[in-house]
Amino acid sequence: MWKPDRKNDQPLYQQIADDLERRISYGEFPPGSLLPSERKLAEQLGVNRSTVILAYAELRAIGIIESRTGSGTRVSKFKWGATPKHTPNWHRYVEGGSFLPNVPFLRRIREALQQDKTLIDFASGELASDLAPAQEINRLMEESSRTEYFGYDNPQGFVPLREALVSFLGKYRGIQTSASSILITSGSQQSLYLITQCLLAPGDAVAIEDPSYCYSLPMFQSAGLRLFRLPVDHKGVRPEDVRALYKKHRIKMVFLNPNFQNPTGRLLDPNRRSELLEVASELGLPIVEDDPFSLTAYDGVPPLPLKSDAPTSVLYIGSFSKIAASGLRVGWMVAPHSVVDRLSDARQQMDFGLSVVPQNLAAQFLMSPYIQPHLERLRMNLLYKRDLVIEALRNELRDLVSFTVPQGGLHLWCKIIPEVNDNKLLEEAIRNGVIFVPGSVYGSDSGFVRFTFARPKADEIVSGISKFAAALRSVLG
Amino acid sequence: MWKPDRKNDQPLYQQIADDLERRISYGEFPPGSLLPSERKLAEQLGVNRSTVILAYAELRAIGIIESRTGSGTRVSKFKWGATPKHTPNWHRYVEGGSFLPNVPFLRRIREALQQDKTLIDFASGELASDLAPAQEINRLMEESSRTEYFGYDNPQGFVPLREALVSFLGKYRGIQTSASSILITSGSQQSLYLITQCLLAPGDAVAIEDPSYCYSLPMFQSAGLRLFRLPVDHKGVRPEDVRALYKKHRIKMVFLNPNFQNPTGRLLDPNRRSELLEVASELGLPIVEDDPFSLTAYDGVPPLPLKSDAPTSVLYIGSFSKIAASGLRVGWMVAPHSVVDRLSDARQQMDFGLSVVPQNLAAQFLMSPYIQPHLERLRMNLLYKRDLVIEALRNELRDLVSFTVPQGGLHLWCKIIPEVNDNKLLEEAIRNGVIFVPGSVYGSDSGFVRFTFARPKADEIVSGISKFAAALRSVLG
CATH class of the missing domain: 1.10.10.10 (Winged helix-like DNA-binding domain superfamily/Winged helix DNA-binding domain)
Incomplete structure (x- = not known):
């Protein structure tokens, strides 16, 4: 510029x-x-x-x-x-359009990151450049077989990518599916958007986790949905809460991120998982399962998705964004045929489908020998960064913060123990050269912070937390 | 599959x-x-x-x-x-979602094309593989400098692409602009979608051409807009119709495709163009100008866009889809800062932006020496195909069809003189191995046909029109 x-x-x-x-x-x-x-x-x-x-x-x-x-x-x-x-x-x-703008905190964060490239970034929910398989993707781009025709893609997404995903999902996520049950989307984001636009109508009640990534998306409000909360405790959401919301508000859908939940990092307890599937089945209630983080499980044993045990009740959403490269904009939904059909038809009207170029790269990456070593390296590096951020927080702010140590994912969800104003803390942090997402973006009370430790380089983490600590102490006065 | x-x-x-x-x-x-x-x-x-x-x-x-x-x-x-x-x-x-499905004819066409790969395709509004610069794009992909980071893109679109578009639009379209006024979108389609979602509210009245591509998009109805018609005659739309619709219905926006209009191929007459800008300026009425075809002008002199004379009243939409490769999914909007800001913010919620990979290819293509020779070759080939389709129609159906010879664009808009049922004609044509878009998709009466002569290979055109002629004669009985 x-x-x-x-x-x-x-x-x-x-x-x-x-x-x-x-x-x-x-x-x-x-x-x-x-x-x-x-x-x-x-x-x-x-x-x-x-x-x-x-x-x-x-x-x-x-x-x-x-x-x-x-x-x-x-x-x-x-x-x-x-x-x-x-x-x-x-x-x-x-001012007059019906689609709501992004939440002010997120717009402020984007603006600050655009203006000051030196900010240490604990805010952007993605991998640092050294965690993404950039070399591998560049190599595939050079080697990849020539595309003969750059025409409009199949509305459901590039066929070879869907076929590659069938084996990937079977091998890595225990999901048995077919290429005709898969819709390729622009990341998980577009899957969520299509669901809110095409399967729900204004006035419909839905349940979302509390806190939840969904609160950061005014798209739910833009679609006129009524949102009800499922509190996330140390074992995830409680199945009886789903039943209660159904009785009271006739919720039509449940949005969950069961594994290494964003922002809390929590894992849905296996007993609750079975109970939850039981309740959903009893009520005929569809679950939207957002599953971006499972493959980052630091112990190398990714927890199973709900989808693997409830193929007909779950709309399963996955993506490359948190495990490889958000910039490919490749996500996927596995869903019953009628849903895939409806959503791909609507998407044609919105953007006429995705480019074949990144889809082809994603397909080749999935079928290449690069994928397994990449995932192993990713897990090791995330674990290393998680420990760096935790050590730094303990050194700098031992009595001022509390958190649960996550076993997978990109984020640390951190409670600030003394009362603090989200806005003041964010502005002071930006002035100090560091940025994060205030917890209220995810629907929590003031005084929570989401640190995405995957995003800064390892050597920025300690100084980033120092800057944050200085900002916090200054705001607490 | x-x-x-x-x-x-x-x-x-x-x-x-x-x-x-x-x-x-x-x-x-x-x-x-x-x-x-x-x-x-x-x-x-x-x-x-x-x-x-x-x-x-x-x-x-x-x-x-x-x-x-x-x-x-x-x-x-x-x-x-x-x-x-x-x-x-x-x-x-x-069935319950609020976003409307695609029109049945378009779903039928998509289904038929997917099922029978041998159909001669006069329906898909895109270039044949031999008209797209596939070789050039493949070469750029191999040569292109390595991408160091595949992270989320700037919400307005890839900066080098926006910078390349500033010179491209200045040189080829007479539009003076800056990178900060440009929003990159997934083709023109996403620009239109964002405008209907973010700048207009349910109940708003808008004017669209009759016939018009807009009628093929239930997105206008999904957004709850009231649509009013501006008939297209041999000189395009009539400015006084715009004034009348404003007086009667307080239309809030006008959607136009002034150059080689889809589907009619008509060019807005220069006098009407000035009058139209005069009326829009007098009424403070914004114009959405969709300009996908101008650079295909067969005489090599692309008509000027409205935008070049009315920078503050026009939201200008362009795309690679009809002049290079629809599969890159690269389009652009040039608009006042506040509009670009609002739309890019909303788009973040819908799909989190576009992949950097095709955007980088598009930027490199625009800055390469390939662009000028490609456009010249494209014009020549389109002219050749236009003449093939016209000759075939005259040979096969001289007394049964009438049309105006287009001077640019990808389509021939053809009236079937005897009364004919759109649905029967389409089904008979598919049985005969050829497919087209019935004019009613664009809001016209029954008995019009849009032939996209850019899509079939040159050697398919004559036999395609023969098959169509046989279908027509059979339906006419």
Whole structure:
């Protein structure tokens, strides 16, 4: 993205003013629209705020923008020469749509990560670059057989990938299935989205874990669903809670992440697992099982999915994102034929299916000899990073935090013992050079933190936790 | 996908019965669910219907399935051993979601194309394999610099691709823009979807062309929009119609495909173009401009987009799908900052963004020396195919069809002069080995046909039109 050139003879503020004038004339900021605040633009461009103040003054002087106290800086409605008589009121459109925006904390986190590349990142729920099989994927890309035709894909997803998944899921997850029961999606995210859009209607009641990744997704609210909570304790959710919610609210579906749950890291207890399947079967209640983490089990023995024992009641969702490469955007759903058919049909309308290129790479990776050693290395490295983060927390904050040690997954769910304000803690941490996700994003009370220890490099973890500890102490005062 | 093995000692019907039993036990067809009809399964597996009848009889004999006259063949609810007490009523879920399924004609076409690979395909709106730059893309894949990290992408899309598009759009489309005004999407389709979901609310009125690609997308109805028609004549839409719809229905947005419109192939007349921009500006009315075909202009002089003269009123949508490779799933929107921001935020919830791999290939293709010669070759070949289809139609059906000769694009919009039933014509054509899209899919009356001459190979066009002509004559009786 454009940055002012410090070697240029023109002063920085003038370069910035010229760039803004250009962007305004191109329609990026239409007449009447709000420009970024001086602070924010300075951060984006990596200059002092005073430089931006000078640039804005320059544009004000030639009548292109206007500043009014308390309402920020806007593009002039009347003085700007090339202005059409009336620009659409984009602000009204942006506010008026029915799909809800992301939760503010997540937007703040994204913005902070984009602006400051040096932040130590315990927030992004993905693997560090040294845990992803980038070399292997690059090698497959060079070697892979040529694609003869880059046309639209099969609506259910690339056939060779679905066939590779049949053996992968049989071998690694104990799931017996067929290529015609699989839908390839853009990560788990798209599977969840399709389910909320196509199998549920506004007003339907569904049960989700508490805390849960689902709370971070306004898509559930956008779809008009009524959400009910299944508290997660040290053994996962309680089957009797599912029965109670069904009796009271006629819930139509249960969303679960039974293995190394996001964010708590908890594993559904085997007895509860059987009871839960019993209850679901008795009530004819479908379960959506999100299973992104099982293969990271640090002891090398991945817990079984619900799907393996309840093939007809469970919509099973898996993905490459947490075990290999989120950037391939390859996830999958295993579901009854009628569901796969309905969802792939709807997806055609939304995006016309996925690119064959990453799907082909994913298929080749699954069939290659790389997969097993990659998974073993991944488990070892995650265990190492988990221990680093735990040791650092014990050294820095022994009496201030409590947590359960996870046996798999990418995250540590950590309670801050003294009362603390989520927002203040996050902002202070960002100022200190470290970032995390506040627990309230997942529906928990204030005072919880999700540390994704998989994301920072190993040598950043100790200093990251130090920075976090300093932020916490400063906020506690 | 699985097919019975004719070299196997086991009879075909027994192989099919075993495969179905397996798929039923895996949950693909839960208890109570409908199995494919005998005819359909026979088509899918490439066997005689009598073989499927034997396979079903075998499964009936062991109690796994049940057939009742008039209601098809279903998986037994009670006799099937591994059945949970109650399977979710998947049928109710599939019917109950709020997102509408694709139009029946399009589902029929997809199904027919999947079942019979020998059909001559005038239906799929994409380039034939020999028109796509497959060699060039394969070469870029081999040569391309290694990707160091396959993590989640920037929510607005891959930065180098957006930067490459800034020069591409400036050079080829006369659009001055900046990387921060561009959102990369999964083809044009996802741009349209995001606009209907995020900028409009149920009950909003919008104007679309008549006929229009938009009618093929139940997404507009799923979003609860009220659709009003702008008839397309030989000069495109009439600006006064836009004004009238605004007065009468307070339309909030206009969806247009001004250049080589899909399906009519019409070009918006330059005078109407200026008037239209005048009206939109006067009313403060946003225009969504879908511009997939301009670069195919056979004379090599692509018509200007509306966007180039109305940067702040137009949401501009473009894509690789119709000019290079639909299978990359790379499209783009150029829009004011606030719109790009809102849409990319929402898209994060739907699919967590696109894969970096095809985006990187697209960026490299745009910056490579391949692009200009590719576009020239594409134009020449499309012109050649257009002439082939026109000559064939004139030879075969001179007095039965009428059409305007398009000057760009992938389609010929053809009126069948005698009265004809769309459905009968399509089914007869499929039986004859050729397929097309009936015009009613685009909201027109019965008796129009869209021939995508870009899709079949050149040597299939003449025989394809012959088969179509035979089907038409047979239906006309």
